[in-house]
Amino acid sequence: MTTPQILPATPAQQPAACGCDQLLALYERMVLIREFEDGVKFLFLEGTMPGTIHQCQGQEATAVGVCAALRADDFITSTFRGHGHALAKGLSVQELLDELFGATTGCCRGKGGSMHVGNMAKGMVPGIAIVGGGIPVAAGLALAFKMQKSDRVAVSFFGDGAVSEGAFHEGVNMAAIWNLPVIFVCENNLYGASTHVSQVMRDTHIARRVGSSYGVRAEQHDGNDVLAVYEAAQAAVAQCRAGNGPVFLELLTYRLTGHSRRDPCHYQPQEEREAWASQDPIDRFARALRERGVIDDPGLEAIRTRVRQQFDEAVQVARCQPLPSVKELTSDVFA
Amino acid sequence: MCLPESGKHLGIAEALREAIAEEMARDERVFCIGEDIAVPGGWGGAFTVTLGLEKRFPDRMINTPIAELGFFGVACGAAMAGMRPIADVQYGDFLLLAADQIINNIAKMRYMSGGQVTMPLVMRAPVGATGRGSQHAQNLERYFTGVPGLKVVAVSNAYDAKGLLKAAVRDDNPVLIFEHKLLYGSKGARAEPGAVDATSDVPEDDYTVPLHQAAVRRAGSDVTILAWLLMLHYSLQAAEELAAEGISAEVIDVRSLSPLDLETLGASVRKTGRVVIVEEGPKRGSVSAEIAASLLEECGEYLRCPIRRVASADVPVPFTPVLENAYRPDVPRIVETAKTVMQF
Numbered sequence: 001m002t003t004p005q006i007l008p009a010t011p012a013q014q015p016a017a018c019g020c021d022q023l024l025a026l027y028e029r030m031v032l033i034r035e036f037e038d039g040v041k042f043l044f045l046e047g048t049m050p051g052t053i054h055q056c057q058g059q060e061a062t063a064v065g066v067c068a069a070l071r072a073d074d075f076i077t078s079t080f081r082g083h084g085h086a087l088a089k090g091l092s093v094q095e096l097l098d099e100l101f102g103a104t105t106g107c108c109r110g111k112g113g114s115m116h117v118g119n120m121a122k123g124m125v126p127g128i129a130i131v132g133g134g135i136p137v138a139a140g141l142a143l144a145f146k147m148q149k150s151d152r153v154a155v156s157f158f159g160d161g162a163v164s165e166g167a168f169h170e171g172v173n174m175a176a177i178w179n180l181p182v183i184f185v186c187e188n189n190l191y192g193a194s195t196h197v198s199q200v201m202r203d204t205h206i207a208r209r210v211g212s213s214y215g216v217r218a219e220q221h222d223g224n225d226v227l228a229v230y231e232a233a234q235a236a237v238a239q240c241r242a243g244n245g246p247v248f249l250e251l252l253t254y255r256l257t258g259h260s261r262r263d264p265c266h267y268q269p270q271e272e273r274e275a276w277a278s279q280d281p282i283d284r285f286a287r288a289l290r291e292r293g294v295i296d297d298p299g300l301e302a303i304r305t306r307v308r309q310q311f312d313e314a315v316q317v318a319r320c321q322p323l324p325s326v327k328e329l330t331s332d333v334f335a
Numbered sequence: 336m337c338l339p340e341s342g343k344h345l346g347i348a349e350a351l352r353e354a355i356a357e358e359m360a361r362d363e364r365v366f367c368i369g370e371d372i373a374v375p376g377g378w379g380g381a382f383t384v385t386l387g388l389e390k391r392f393p394d395r396m397i398n399t400p401i402a403e404l405g406f407f408g409v410a411c412g413a414a415m416a417g418m419r420p421i422a423d424v425q426y427g428d429f430l431l432l433a434a435d436q437i438i439n440n441i442a443k444m445r446y447m448s449g450g451q452v453t454m455p456l457v458m459r460a461p462v463g464a465t466g467r468g469s470q471h472a473q474n475l476e477r478y479f480t481g482v483p484g485l486k487v488v489a490v491s492n493a494y495d496a497k498g499l500l501k502a503a504v505r506d507d508n509p510v511l512i513f514e515h516k517l518l519y520g521s522k523g524a525r526a527e528p529g530a531v532d533a534t535s536d537v538p539e540d541d542y543t544v545p546l547h548q549a550a551v552r553r554a555g556s557d558v559t560i561l562a563w564l565l566m567l568h569y570s571l572q573a574a575e576e577l578a579a580e581g582i583s584a585e586v587i588d589v590r591s592l593s594p595l596d597l598e599t600l601g602a603s604v605r606k607t608g609r610v611v612i613v614e615e616g617p618k619r620g621s622v623s624a625e626i627a628a629s630l631l632e633e634c635g636e637y638l639r640c641p642i643r644r645v646a647s648a649d650v651p652v653p654f655t656p657v658l659e660n661a662y663r664p665d666v667p668r669i670v671e672t673a674k675t676v677m678q679f
């Protein structure tokens with residue numbers, strides 16, 4: 001196994017053009033995702049929530065940094081690991097929790113579940129749980145925006161595993177030849193399920209491969225630095241809105257939880273896990289905010305407490321939400 | 336069949352082309368996406384259906400790389416974002432490359448979103464054995480008729496082709512249209528040996544054909560013959576021969592393969608009590624198996640005798656004409672099978 005790319009211990013967090021409120025909003029959104037994922041994991045292990053889950057603890061900065069650069073009417077496609085993308089794009093904790101509980105008040109009325117969360121009114125296509133499947137779909141959203149002469153952009157989130165799919169090649173290539181306003185966001189967390197990237201590609205620098213293969217701007221960024229992600233996404237969005245898409249962003253990050261609910265991650269070497277745990281995107285951003293005097297420890301704790309309370313209240317509501325009646329089995333097949 | 340008194344006489348390829356052009360002129364959200372569909376000096380797709388449309392609609396004829404999975408995904412995304420794409424494959428066999436997008440995304444997105452997503456997407460695919468060996472020949476209907484969320488139709492004449500395609504474009508759901516290579520009536524270099532005349536008079540005025548209705552093509556009282564695409568034409572020829580022998584066959588164009596129009600099919604079965612289903616494609620796991628089972632449930636008590644099927648052998652499509660002809664059901668086999676059920 002090759003040595004993982006460990007990020008510098010003290011990254012250059014430059015708040016750049018962000019105001020304090022915006023920085024704190026980015027922080028709070030990341031904390032919200034972490035608390036949501038940890039809380040949901042508990043509910044699953046406790047046995048009160050049906051189905052399965054794929055979680056994103058450790059990858060909060062990619063979702064939040066990218067979606068912060070988008071407008072409400074821009075669209076994202078996501079994957080089976082989509083809770084973070086959903087919260088970052090503006091879906092509410094309540095509509096997500098209700099969906100996970102299978103309630104009719106969920107964002108997909110209980111018919112989608114964890115792997116298919118989405119809300120078209122908020123710019124999120126229901127999660128596409130077939131690896132790579134959302135890549136050409138995002139290109140299609142972008143083709144529509146272009147034909148409609150709209151300046152909206154589409155973003156497709158996917159992992160390093162999707163890069164080996166034919167859909168990746170076909171979707172990125174079509175977006176490139178048609179200059180589509182789509183940003184391909186590869187969250188490279190080093191593992192496709194349990195398989196390390198080095199076992200499935202000879203050159204593991206995905207952005208370099210894409211840039212040299214498809215003739216598109218392709219960049220690799222520190223995916224655990226929310227501001228670096230945000231700035232890269234802002235530049236990509238501007239380029240797409242100007243009609244010069246697509247853009248490919250490879251964001252280096254790490255999954256601090258299992259692939260799915262009962263995965264103990266024995267394939268992740270302990271020193272690798274520890275190294276990446278020290279690069280936790282939330283901790284890093286908290287440090288940067290403290291060092292710049294944006295907020296102090298009690299302030300950070302107040303955010304976490306508020307978010308936790310918000311989540312706990314939503315759980316209490318979700319537990320009592322109405323389940324669909326059995327007659328809804330056959331509705332929503334056709335328009 | 337409903338034939339207008341005035342209008343024009345078209346083949347299926349021309350009728351589809353007219354339908355596409357009229358729908359694109361009517362609604363700027365409609366566009367075409369596929370391989371070799373908009374190349375000046377090219378063919379207008381594999382069978383001339385989109386010939387010349389790039390001159391009239393230069394921005395809405397999207398010629399793609401050879402990437403069926405990719406461009407069906409693109410069509411899916413565009414449909415979700417408010418466009419009304421018409422995606423086509425050059426040969427039906429290539430639908431299998433796009434099957435993930437068709438079955439996992441296009442067909443399911445509305446349901447798994449709890450009704451949020453609308454997927455107005457038309458897909459077109461030519462099928463049928465035509466001297467091209469195993470991989471440009473399969474009848475793909477069987478693989479898609481059982482997919483919830485898809486509507487599947489098959490066109491057997493030019494009038495239907497135009498009306499069904501227009502109805503499909505105006506429908507807010509994904510519709511897969513099967514066409515037969517021997518029925519297009521394509522001319523010049525794209526003409527097919529063994530082609531059957533499927534031309535119709537087509538009215539000047541706008542019209543649609545419902546997506547969920549079978550059509551009685553020949554009324555009869557002794558035996559019901561159910562078929563679609565090329566087999567419908569063979570069945571009509573068989574009915575002529577049967578009539579000469581005093582057997583009155585009712586021939587129905589199943590046309591709507593999913594959902595099935597069991598009302599029309601059942602009414603005929605209740606009348607005749609005898610059923611022969613004719614299908615190009617292997618018998619095992621076929622659409623005719625689904626039709627037979629559905630009829631048994633719907634009106635099995637009216638049957639005088641077992642349902643019979645005339646279908647292909649359970650083999651890949653062979654190349655050499657002597658074997659291909661043995662593979663494809665023909666008029667003598669249909670006649671013979673109809674006579675068999677008349678013994679009851």
